[in-house]
Amino acid sequence: MQLLGAMKRGRPGIRATAEKNEPIGYLFILPQVLGFLVFGALPLIANVVLSLYKWSALTPPTFAGLKNFEKLIGDQVFWRSLQNTIVYSVEYVLPCLVVSLALAIVLNQRVRFMAFFRSAYYIPVITSYVVAAVIWNWLFDYNIGLFNQLLSLLHIPPVPWLLDSRIALSSLVVMAIWKNSGYTVLIYLAALQNIPSEFQEAAAIDGANRWQVFRHITWPLLLPTTFLVAVMLTIWSWQAFAQPYLMTRGGPARSTTTLVYSIYEYGFVFYDFGYAALVATVMTLLVFAVTLVQRRVIRQSVL
Amino acid sequence: MRRLLNRILVYVILGGLAVTMVLPFVAMLSQSLKITGEYIEYPFKWIPDKPTLDNYSLLLGNSKILRWTLNSLVISGGTAILQVITASLAGYGFARKRFRGRDAIFWAMMLQLMLPTQVTIIPIFLMLSKLKLVNTYWAFFLPFGTSIFSTFLMRQAMLTIPMEYDEAAKMDGANDFHIYRHVILPMCRPTFIVLAIFAFLAQWNDFFYALIVTQSDKMRTLQVGLATLQPIGGSPGVLMAGATFAFMPTLVLYLTQQRYIVEGLQAGGLKG
Numbered sequence: 001m002q003l004l005g006a007m008k009r010g011r012p013g014i015r016a017t018a019e020k021n022e023p024i025g026y027l028f029i030l031p032q033v034l035g036f037l038v039f040g041a042l043p044l045i046a047n048v049v050l051s052l053y054k055w056s057a058l059t060p061p062t063f064a065g066l067k068n069f070e071k072l073i074g075d076q077v078f079w080r081s082l083q084n085t086i087v088y089s090v091e092y093v094l095p096c097l098v099v100s101l102a103l104a105i106v107l108n109q110r111v112r113f114m115a116f117f118r119s120a121y122y123i124p125v126i127t128s129y130v131v132a133a134v135i136w137n138w139l140f141d142y143n144i145g146l147f148n149q150l151l152s153l154l155h156i157p158p159v160p161w162l163l164d165s166r167i168a169l170s171s172l173v174v175m176a177i178w179k180n181s182g183y184t185v186l187i188y189l190a191a192l193q194n195i196p197s198e199f200q201e202a203a204a205i206d207g208a209n210r211w212q213v214f215r216h217i218t219w220p221l222l223l224p225t226t227f228l229v230a231v232m233l234t235i236w237s238w239q240a241f242a243q244p245y246l247m248t249r250g251g252p253a254r255s256t257t258t259l260v261y262s263i264y265e266y267g268f269v270f271y272d273f274g275y276a277a278l279v280a281t282v283m284t285l286l287v288f289a290v291t292l293v294q295r296r297v298i299r300q301s302v303l
Numbered sequence: 304m305r306r307l308l309n310r311i312l313v314y315v316i317l318g319g320l321a322v323t324m325v326l327p328f329v330a331m332l333s334q335s336l337k338i339t340g341e342y343i344e345y346p347f348k349w350i351p352d353k354p355t356l357d358n359y360s361l362l363l364g365n366s367k368i369l370r371w372t373l374n375s376l377v378i379s380g381g382t383a384i385l386q387v388i389t390a391s392l393a394g395y396g397f398a399r400k401r402f403r404g405r406d407a408i409f410w411a412m413m414l415q416l417m418l419p420t421q422v423t424i425i426p427i428f429l430m431l432s433k434l435k436l437v438n439t440y441w442a443f444f445l446p447f448g449t450s451i452f453s454t455f456l457m458r459q460a461m462l463t464i465p466m467e468y469d470e471a472a473k474m475d476g477a478n479d480f481h482i483y484r485h486v487i488l489p490m491c492r493p494t495f496i497v498l499a500i501f502a503f504l505a506q507w508n509d510f511f512y513a514l515i516v517t518q519s520d521k522m523r524t525l526q527v528g529l530a531t532l533q534p535i536g537g538s539p540g541v542l543m544a545g546a547t548f549a550f551m552p553t554l555v556l557y558l559t560q561q562r563y564i565v566e567g568l569q570a571g572g573l574k575g
């Protein structure tokens with residue numbers, strides 16, 4: 001949060017003035033800047049160059065011009081993975097915000113065992129996706145999974161959670177909400193605790209009921225947090241890889257192939273490095289575009 | 304009366320959700336203690352009838368899990384140490400020194416932070432394989448030995464310290480490195496610890512990158528190794544034992560370092 005807050009403000013450090021120059025500063029930032037250049041900036045440029053080449057593991061790279069791009073336009077798998085990523089992102093971000101806001105409001109009242117509740121929500125956040133996937137593969141299992149066992153207690157027929165192309169992606173979203181919503185709860189809780197209680201008390205004295213206090217006092221004050229969290233969750237949701245890799249292999253029928261999963265597959269299963277680099281470049285541009293649009297929305301509706 | 308009902312409702316909601324969050328882990332532990340017959344039994348039993356450590360001994364005896372754990376410790380520990388060093392050095396430069404282009408360099412790096420790291424995997428992999436570093440620890444130490452996010456947090460922490468400290472130390476004849484090491488760094492201790500924990504956790508939990516740059520069974524990290532694990536001796540509980548094994552260090556770290564972890568999460572420390 002500090003991070004996005006600072007990016008929004010663009011706060012400079014101690015101002016660099018003309019009269020005082022301390023070149024020793026370059027020495028301090030050198031390792032970090034080298035790391036950034038070699039493993040951050042350079043690969044971004046290399047991606048663009050690589051996407052103009054036909055390069056597989058066995059043959060030497062040859063210049064291919066826009067061949068990769070032409071392939072991309074007609075590539076069903078790419079378009080499907082883009083669609084899946086967007087669906088995953090929308091299905092994930094909105095419920096995650098709603099659920100965690102509700103939970104944070106409840107937690108913000110003075111409750112006993114607060115430490116226990118908080119820990120219970122945070123532990124999935126710091127758990128790895130691999131551990132989570134081992135557990136959820138069993139929970140979702142058609143034959144012996146816990147979910148279908150619970151359904152059968154209610155005399156509901158078993159659900160093919162990961163085996164049906166119409167619901168597999170949503171199943172992954174459910175798991176992602178379980179794993180990550182504790183994080184959003186934490187952010188909302190911090191924001192709620194920053195709202196001076198005088199505001200709500202004053203409104204209550206004026207005769208506002210609980211819903212009115214929330215609607216007209218709390219919610220507007222939470223808007224900046226909400227938008228910043230939305231940006232962050234969106235960027236993260238675009239990174240979905242471990243879930244489809246470990247739980248569905250992008251299937252059934254490509255229904256859970258995400259963008260990152262397709263980059264992995266083109267690059268490290270088919271060894272088509274040039275094409276994988278093109279998909280990565282397109283993804284870079286899309287993420288930038290989505291972030292810029294969201295920032296604009298934030299500016300207009302909050303500031 | 305209404306107040307009481309309200310109170311009860313709050314605890315029911317919070318308790319119900321907390322239990323929902325935690326139950327999958329209880330089930331994991333429970334399943335890891337069952338032999339095949341009981342594992343697939345219907346209905347599921349939260350407490351095994353005949354708990355057994357067979358799955359754990361199969362795991363330790365028939366997989367390289369100890370080696371994977373060692374790899375993960377070296378990789379996570381090594382990158383955490385490198386990161387706090389490079390980030391605190393850079394944080395000092397960005398927050399407390401004035402030099403041409405400083406803010407431009409800083410914000411150029413911040414721009415990169417908006418991008419998911421996965422988009423640069425192809426060039427990074429090709430570069431590492433040219434340098435013959437794929438499948439070595441260096442494939443982790445080099446790219447993750449520096450971190451823009453850690454630098455950002457270090458800089459933020461160092462910006463809050465008044466400049467008088469530096470000036471006083473300078474009067475006493477201290478050089479810049481001395482001021483960094485003995486004046487500023489000790490004052491940023493909490494941030495330093497938060498960064499170390501999060502750098503460690505991020506690497507410990509990472510799957511995508513480790514999957515691509517480790518290739519032999521011997522070099523796998525714990526997460527990648529766990530992902531390649533198949534039921535040993537036909538016992539599906541082995542996977543649950545592996546998950547429990549990989550989960551425990553995270554849990555211990557959380558329970559012992561809760562304050563720092565919550566603080567780090569609030570700063571936006573962990574990538575979902």
